[in-house]
Amino acid sequence: MPDISYLNALVIQVRRDILRQVHKVNSGHPGGSLGCTEFFVAMFQVIMDRKEGFEMDGIGEDLFFLSNGHISPVFYSVLARSGYFPVDELNTFRLINSRLQGHPTTHEGLPGIRVASGSLGQGMSVSIGAAQTKKLNNDDHLVFTLCGDGELQEGQNWEAIMYAAAHKVDNLVVTVDYNGQQIDGATDDVIPLGDLKAKFQAFGWDVLEIANGNDLQQVIDGMKKAKERTGNQKPVCVLMTTVMGNGVDFMMHTHAWHGKAPNDEQLEIGLSQNPETLGDY
Amino acid sequence: MKKYTDSGKKDTRSGFGAGLTELGKKNDNVVALCADLTGSLKMDEFQANHPERFFQVGIAEANMMGIAAGMTIGGKIPFTGTFANFSTGRVYDQIRQSIAYSHKNVKICASHAGLTLGEDGATHQILEDIGLMKMLPGMTVINTCDFNQTKAATLAIADHQGPVYLRFGRPKVPNFTPEDQVFEIGKAxxxxxxxxxxxxxxxxxxxxxxxxxxxxxxxxxxxxxxxxxxxxxxxxxxxxxxxxxxxxxxxxxxxxxxxxxxxxxxxxxxxxxxxxxxxxxxxxxxxxxxxxxxxxxxxxxxxxxxxxxxxxxxxxx
Known part of the structure; x- marks a missing residue:
């Protein structure tokens, strides 16, 4: 595992990447991206057993699927800084002829992406399929998925949750970004999610919680625990509480920055709160 | 004029079932998923022969399409089975994003297409599915005419890399194309x-x-x-x-x-x-x-x- 001070520096640098990507094209989703920065760094730097390079089939390595594809800025930044493609390519985010589409896609052949996502509610089903293929291939690696909490309003998720338990897909860890926010406001005001822990448990899942998903060490410890809980006949769910917009004070604790880019002045404030660590692209 | 003889009426869905059974024996990567219509789709024999490669999804077609897309990652060739209506219109966005746009090697096998589904009525008789599916970039669309051709098509699409929509039906119709035909995708x-x-x-x-x-x-x-x-x-x-x-x-x-x-x-x-x-x-x-x-x-x-x-x-x- 890389040194924790390096990982903390990487978190700050990824936040800068997120802000700069969305600012440049005046579009994209900084809020959820910032909230999941620690999670992505933990997954790609510590938790997942990954191979060098990228092959679509991902045999003999852990796989990751992003269901809430709109938080592509954090995904792209961490993929680039984990060696999947040149960091400079972050300059092309959302531009014409770029591999870094607004929402992640396989269509342009960007290494690290295994399915298109963006239309919500589909990633869990896809990851279940990938996990079942791993079992058929006698590949004992794991499949990880991240989905949004608001995204759980999509009914397909509950089809998938029911299926994964029925088929004992126990090589799957689904993490829910539990930030309580969605485009129109707080999830409690839009469509309350109720007791998510009880719901997943009632559907037959093993549920863990990460109380502060913006504490890197907590995320690492929580996801390690989740890995240990696989292979026990039950799919594993991690309810990870995060703060949307984490790390940029005026973006925190609000849905306002879900899908809005900072202006020049706001960018400068955001960057000043996250001084350059590993070098900007 | 050439003479064509009906060798005995058979349903095209049984041609699909026969093709899937044969595929199961010759290609270990073929997996089958069904949304609670195993008997109607004639997938029972594949299920009996290869229980480990058959996935009962229940009445959850959207989930089935997503799972099928995911199963391709690692080299499996998923065949999904349900009625044409539930194979297309009901799950259009799942097919569009997770299968077609992601270019996944999924074979969407759709029975009971069109009016000949009969007594169940318009809720089940889709007459728009060819249009829906042919509009998806990269999607191959096949609509077979009899038992023998459906069986041959089922075998052929397993060897084709990319998403395919295979459409067939419920009623028994004349079986007149050759049993030993070679099915060439895209060839009239x-x-x-x-x-x-x-x-x-x-x-x-x-x-x-x-x-x-x-x-x-x-x-x-x-x-x-x-x-x-x-x-x-x-x-x-x-x-x-x-x-x-x-x-x-x-x-x-x-x-x-x-x-x-x-x-x-x-x-x-x-x-x-x-x-x-x-x-x-x-x-x-x-x-x-x-x-x-x-x-x-x-x-x-x-x-x-x-x-x-x-x-x-x-x-x-």
Missing amino acids: VQLQEGNDVTIVATGHLVWEALEAAQTLHDQGISADVINIHTIKPLDSKAILASVGKTGCVVTAEEHNYYGGLGESVARVLAENAPAPQEFVATQDTFGESGTPAQLMDKYGLNAEAIVNAAKKVIGRK
Whole structure:
């Protein structure tokens, strides 16, 4: 595992990447991206057993699927800084002829992406399929998925949750970004999610919680625990509480920055709160 | 005229089942998923032979399409099975994003297509599915005409890299194509040679087209009959060669005239060699309950309708 001070520096640098990507094209989703920065760094730097390079089939390595594809800025930044493609390519985010589409896609052949996502509610089903293929291939690696909490309003998720338990897909860890926010406001005001822990448990899942998903060490410890809980006949769910917009004070604790880019002045404030660590692209 | 013999009526869905059974034995990467219609789709034998490669999804088609997309990652070739309505319209966005746009090697196998589903009525009789699926970039669309062709198509699509929509039906229909046929995706099959009119038919309407050609022959009209099993990619060359000879065309399909085979043929002709065309298809309507024969008669999808359309289109030359 890389040194924790390096990982903390990487978190700050990824936040800068997120802000700069969305600012440049005046579009994209900084809020959820910032909230999941620690999670992505933990997954790609510590938790997942990954191979060098990228092959679509991902045999003999852990796989990751992003269901809430709109938080592509954090995904792209961490993929680039984990060696999947040149960091400079972050300059092309959302531009014409770029591999870094607004929402992640396989269509342009960007290494690290295994399915298109963006239309919500589909990633869990896809990851279940990938996990079942791993079992058929006698590949004992794991499949990880991240989905949004608001995204759980999509009914397909509950089809998938029911299926994964029925088929004992126990090589799957689904993490829910539990930030309580969605485009129109707080999830409690839009469509309350109720007791998510009880719901997943009632559907037959093993549920863990990460109380502060913006504490890197907590995320690492929580996801390690989740890995240990696989292979026990039950799919594993991690309810990870995060703060949307984490790390940029005026973006925190609000849905306002879900899908809005900072202006020049706001960018400068955001960057000043996250001084350059590993070098900007 | 060539003679075609019905070797005994069989349902095309049983052709799919037979093909899947054979595939199960010869290709370990083939997996099958079904949304609570295993018997209707004739997937029982595959399920019995390979329980570890058969996945009962329950009544959850959206989830089934997503799982199938995911299963391709690692080299499996998933065949999904449910009715055509639930294979397309119900799950369009799942197919669009997770399968077509992501270019996943999923075979979407759809039974009970069209009016010939019969008594269940319009909720289940999809007449828009060909249009929905052919509009998806990269999607191959196949609509087979009898048991033997459906079995051959099922085997062939396993060897094709990329998403495929395979459409077939419920009723027993004449089985007249060769048992040992080689199914070539995108290649039209010339069934009759003629000079006065081209009849391009797909699915259950192919047999009707042969009967129509016989009736026309008896009245001194010779028809070129083309069996189009692959609607996308369409064999434009075969269609242009035939219409170049006859100067007019009738298209025949168990589908709405919006979005179906007829429109694809019209596009090919418009771009290359415009010619009069008549459409034997449903006229922008939903279906209803009834026996398959009653419905095909009421909605004008039979040999008689093809004969009338042929005479009309010849008059427009």
